[in-house]
Amino acid sequence: MAGIKISNMEECAGCLLCMMACSFSNTGSFGLADAKIQVDRIYKQNRYRVTVSDDCLECGRCVEYCHFGILSEGEE
Ligand code: SF4
Numbered sequence: 001m002a003g004i005k006i007s008n009m010e011e012c013a014g015c016l017l018c019m020m021a022c023s024f025s026n027t028g029s030f031g032l033a034d035a036k037i038q039v040d041r042i043y044k045q046n047r048y049r050v051t052v053s054d055d056c057l058e059c060g061r062c063v064e065y066c067h068f069g070i071l072s073e074g075e076e
């Protein structure tokens with residue numbers, strides 16, 4: 001299915017812009033809890049795990065705001 005593709009996850013900066021963009025796009029306000037994409041810091045490491053929820057709307061807004069090339073639109 002079409003969706004948000006995650007690649008080079010080790011390059012994720014943990015900036016959370018994707019989460020902020022997602023929540024604002026979908027609710028009109030900034031709220032990490034409302035994001036359909038999740039960025040979690042891996043325990044005791046400066047690396048992050050990025051996951052997209054099943055209820056992602058595939059709007060592509062998070063892709064626009066990821067400046068590290070982690071997110072793209074395409075086949076999962
Ligand atoms: S594609 Fe849209 S709904 Fe899905 S995670 Fe990205 S911003 Fe959120």
Ligand code: SF4
Nearest residue numbers: 012013015016018066
């Ligand atoms: S996936 Fe991109 S926008 Fe989201 S936290 Fe990582 S670097 Fe930032």
